[in-house]
Amino acid sequence: MADEFPFEISPMFEGERVRKDDMYVELAGPKSKGFELVNAVGIDEIEDGKFTLIGPDVSEMEEGGRYPLAMIYRIAGELVEPDLEAIVERRNHDFQNYIQGVMHLNQRYDVWLRINKDSIAKGLNSFEHIAKATMMLFRNELPFIEKIEATYITDIEKVEEELAKAMERYASRDERTRNLHDEDVDTFYGCSLCQSFAPTSVCVITPDRIALCGAINWFDGRAAAKVDPEGPQFPIEKGELLDEIGGEYSGVNEVAQKLSGGEYNRIKIHSFFEFPHTSCGCFEVVGFYMPEVDGIGWVDRDYTGMAPNGLAFSTMAGQTGGGKQVIGFLGVGVNYFRSPKFIQADGGWNRVVWMPKILKDKVLADIPADIVDKVATEEDAQDLDTLKEFLKEKDHPVVKNWGADEDEEVDEESTVTSTAMPVFGMPDPAMLQNIPPMVGGSGSGGIKVTLKNAKISIDKIILSSKK
Numbered sequence: 092m093a094d095e096f097p098f099e100i101s102p103m104f105e106g107e108r109v110r111k112d113d114m115y116v117e118l119a120g121p122k123s124k125g126f127e128l129v130n131a132v133g134i135d136e137i138e139d140g141k142f143t144l145i146g147p148d149v150s151e152m153e154e155g156g157r158y159p160l161a162m163i164y165r166i167a168g169e170l171v172e173p174d175l176e177a178i179v180e181r182r183n184h185d186f187q188n189y190i191q192g193v194m195h196l197n198q199r200y201d202v203w204l205r206i207n208k209d210s211i212a213k214g215l216n217s218f219e220h221i222a223k224a225t226m227m228l229f230r231n232e233l234p235f236i237e238k239i240e241a242t243y244i245t246d247i248e249k250v251e252e253e254l255a256k257a258m259e260r261y262a263s264r265d266e267r268t269r270n271l272h273d274e275d276v277d278t279f280y281g282c283s284l285c286q287s288f289a290p291t292s293v294c295v296i297t298p299d300r301i302a303l304c305g306a307i308n309w310f311d312g313r314a315a316a317k318v319d320p321e322g323p324q325f326p327i328e329k330g331e332l333l334d335e336i337g338g339e340y341s342g343v344n345e346v347a348q349k350l351s352g353g354e355y356n357r358i359k360i361h362s363f364f365e366f367p368h369t370s371c372g373c374f375e376v377v378g379f380y381m382p383e384v385d386g387i388g389w390v391d392r393d394y395t396g397m398a399p400n401g402l403a404f405s406t407m408a409g410q411t412g413g414g415k416q417v418i419g420f421l422g423v424g425v426n427y428f429r430s431p432k433f434i435q436a437d438g439g440w441n442r443v444v445w446m447p448k449i450l451k452d453k454v455l456a457d458i459p460a461d462i463v464d465k466v467a468t469e470e471d472a473q474d475l476d477t478l479k480e481f482l483k484e485k486d487h488p489v490v491k492n493w494g495a496d497e498d499e500e501v502d503e504e505s506t507v508t509s510t511a512m513p514v515f516g517m518p519d520p521a522m523l524q525n526i527p528p529m530v531g532g533s534g535s536g537g538i539k540v541t542l543k544n545a546k547i548s549i550d551k552i553i554l555s556s557k558k
Contacts (some may be wrong), residue, residue: 097213097215098191098192098193098210098213098220100190100224102287104190105185105189105287105288106188107191107194108194109193109207113207113209114155115206115207115208115210115211116153116158117156117157117158117204117205118158118159118160118245119202119204120202121203121393122157123159124247124251125161125162125202125203125250126199126200126202126250126257127164127180127199128161128162128199128253128260129163129164129165129166129179129180130165131165131172131173131175131176132166132167136165136167137165137167138238138240139238139240140223140239140240141240142218142219142240142242143240143242144242144245145244145249146159146243146244146245146247146249146250148216148219149206149211149218159245159246159247159250160243160244160245160250161254161257162202162222162241163242163244163253164183164239164240164241164242165239165241166236166238166239167238167239168236168238169237170235170318171235171236171237172314174314175311177264177306177308178315178324179229179236180306181307182232182323183225184196184197184198184284185284185287185323186229186232187221189224190221190224190225191210192206192207192209192210193210193221197373198305198306198373199257199304218243218245222241222243225241226240226241233318235318235319264308264311265301265308265429268301268308268310269429271298272431272432273338273360273432275298276297276309278313279297279309279329279342280295280312280315280316280326281293281294281295281312281326281327281346282294282302282307282312282325283325283350284304285372285414286350286414288372288412288413289370289371289414289415290352290414291350291355291369291413292350292370292371292372293346293351293355293369293414295347296311296312297338299360299361299430299431299432300360300361300427300430301430302424303368303370303371303373303422303423303424304371304374304424305374311324312324327342327346328342329343330342334359337359337361337365337436338359338435339360339366347369351369355416360432361430361433361434361435363380363387363434363436364380364418364419364437365436367418368421368422368423369414369415370412370414370415371413371422372408375425376423376450377422378422378423379402379419381400381444384444384478385489385492385493386444386482386487386489387442388400388445388446389428389446390403390446390450391425391447391449391450393450394450398445399467399473400475401474407420421434425453425454428454429454438488440459441488441489442488442489444466444482444489445466445468446468447468448469448470465485465487
């Protein structure tokens with residue numbers, strides 16, 4: 092293997108990061124375009140091991156440059172079927188991270204790669220090296236693949252042309268779970284692919300909740316567990332239903348405790364606040380609670396601006412990811428917005444107050460008719476003040492939970508309390524590990540809050556004399 096490729100290949104390189112200063116070239120990602128796609132075809136339609144490149148190769152790219160990248164694989168075999176496409180596709184993340192000096196992040200149309208300078212110096216001068224190594228790993232690790240060929244595209248016009256076709260394929264996969272729900276099955280599926288980056292991540296895939304990465308639905312998980320019982324996707328027996336609205340099951344809790352190394356022992360699949368699903372870092376969208384309006388906003392990777400809370404996606408993703416249960420933040424896949432159980436423990440769509448226009452348009456048909464015009468976008472609200480005004484004007488359901496006289500001055504000596512949040516359901520105070528208590532005056536008592544795995548940023552500090 093060392094003679095065949097100009098780099099080492101090993102699972103030990105999973106989790107390796109290529110920082111900007113060490114980067115030779117960046118491919119796809121949030122500032123460019125790209126995708127990865129696997130198509131199942133007939134055994135006679137493939138030339139095994141064939142590699143095709145459309146566009147400039149690595150050797151023709153400038154150091155520090157940013158380029159588009161599409162990776163399309165065609166697979167065949169007696170056991171290969173369309174249900175396996177998404178599973179094989181997701182393993183591209185695994186296998187390319189086995190390559191020393193290559194960093195692969197995310198999935199589908201969010202894919203993002205970097206190659207470091209040391210790898211270039213050692214001879215990694217062509218995408219063929221990466222493609223051939225990846226195809227070798229596919230065959231070795233997934234024996235049901237008998238033939239495989241790869242096409243990589245770095246020409247922007249061709250990438251955009253093929254991306255449109257890929258989006259149609261992704262949509263057709265996601266549509267399959269529309270009429271199947273959590274209560275219709277006895278088994279959910281888990282995925283441990285992201286544990287190299289998020290060691291305590293517990294990804295639970297149900298008919299009503301797609302994987303956080305957006306790439307694996309319930310049918311995909313079932314197919315993967317069937318053909319690769321020792322692989323990263325595995326069955327989870329639901330067990331006893333403990334909370335119908337929150338989506339808590341004894342079987343899921345047992346797996347959560349095992350997979351997280353005892354870090355978590357409860358997960359409510361459809362809860363935003365109380366024992367929420369862990370967030371790995373590959374999620375497509377991050378949700379964030381804004382106590383000022385008692386509402387939840389959502390922002391996706393494609394949105395480059397600031398959310399009304401003054402934070403960008405990257406900042407909130409850093410706070411949310413890593414396989415943690417973070418009260419007030421939640422990572423999800425885009426298709427979860429189409430679920431009838433979407434954060435139903437905390438008000439569902441009636442709790443959603445803001446999302447980028449592109450994201451809203453993407454799921455527009457699935458937003459309830461009575462709320463669709465009451466969800467703001469960046470065109471309606473850019474900060475908390477304009478968001479409040481918009482919600483008042485539209486009579487959003489959260490407005491009914493605000494204090495009757497929210498603008499009335501509060502006596503400086505009185506204790507500051509939060510506005511009426513419990514109407515939709517809020518976590519027990521003991522769980523609020525990342526939200527500090529609000530107390531005023533010089534009184535004592537209150538609750539002790541331990542900030543665990545927290546990141547705190549302060550934009551401004553104002554000092555004023557005490558009257």
